[in-house]
Amino acid sequence: AQKITQTQPGMFVQEKEAVTLDCTYDTSDPSYGLFWYKQPSSGEMIFLIYQGSYDQQNATEGRYSLNFQKARKSANLVISASQLGDSAMYFCAMRGNDYKLSFGAGTTVTVRA
Amino acid sequence: NAGVTQTPKFQVLKTGQSMTLQCAQDMNHEYMSWYRQDPGMGLRLIHYSVGAGITDQGEVPNGYNVSRSTTEDFPLRLLSAAPSQTSVYFCASSEDREETQYFGPGTRLLVL
Numbered sequence: 001a002q003k004i005t006q007t008q009p010g011m012f013v014q015e016k017e018a019v020t021l022d023c024t025y026d027t028s029d030p031s032y033g034l035f036w037y038k039q040p041s042s043g044e045m046i047f048l049i050y051q052g053s054y055d056q057q058n059a060t061e062g063r064y065s066l067n068f069q070k071a072r073k074s075a076n077l078v079i080s081a082s083q084l085g086d087s088a089m090y091f092c093a094m095r096g097n098d099y100k101l102s103f104g105a106g107t108t109v110t111v112r113a
Numbered sequence: 114n115a116g117v118t119q120t121p122k123f124q125v126l127k128t129g130q131s132m133t134l135q136c137a138q139d140m141n142h143e144y145m146s147w148y149r150q151d152p153g154m155g156l157r158l159i160h161y162s163v164g165a166g167i168t169d170q171g172e173v174p175n176g177y178n179v180s181r182s183t184t185e186d187f188p189l190r191l192l193s194a195a196p197s198q199t200s201v202y203f204c205a206s207s208e209d210r211e212e213t214q215y216f217g218p219g220t221r222l223l224v225l
Contacts (some may be wrong), residue, residue: 103155
């Protein structure tokens with residue numbers, strides 16, 4: 001089974017600053033996909049960004065970017081210009097060759113005004 | 114499109130009762146899956162389906178059954194509920210097994 005590690009249980013960030021959420025993974029699959037999801041206090045799971053293991057460039061989606069370091073098996077999420085609405089739980093997930101999605105334990109982000 | 118819908122939003126069961134959590138999608142997605150979310154843990158895969166008539170087990174399948182008779186629906190059955198099944202349940206779907214999964218709003222289940 002794939003293993004996803006998110007070492008930061010909780011983080012505080014000042015509004016308008018950037019924040020980096022760590023994610024490391026363990027797999028021997030040659031091809032895999034990495035995902036980040038946001039879960040606000042209302043409970044829904046919102047897809048943010050995707051990175052394929054063979055993608056040459058780091059993925060970006062608006063204020064979200066994924067810092068993908070394949071050799072280090074890390075896929076950190078960077079949120080730029082934080083907003084109060086970014087306060088939520090963030091999950092890193094990986095899909096391996098079995099096409100099943102495995103999730104990390106999540107990181108809670110609190111944005112301060 | 115309504116996307117992925119789940120019913121009910123909240124349910125209380127007594128130990129030993131059975132129930133079905135409903136999941137439907139109107140996007141003609143082939144791949145559907147069920148997860149449970151417990152405090153301090155990420156989502157864990159219960160069962161999944163790559164198309165109508167095809168289902169398979171995920172990481173934590175014990176105590177749950179699924180079927181996929183149509184592309185749109187993927188119900189999750191608890192045959193005899195246990196307190197350990199108290200959790201939030203999410204259904205998700207994607208165009209196929211390689212695409213991004215989109216989640217329903219979740220069902221909060223409490224087993225007494």
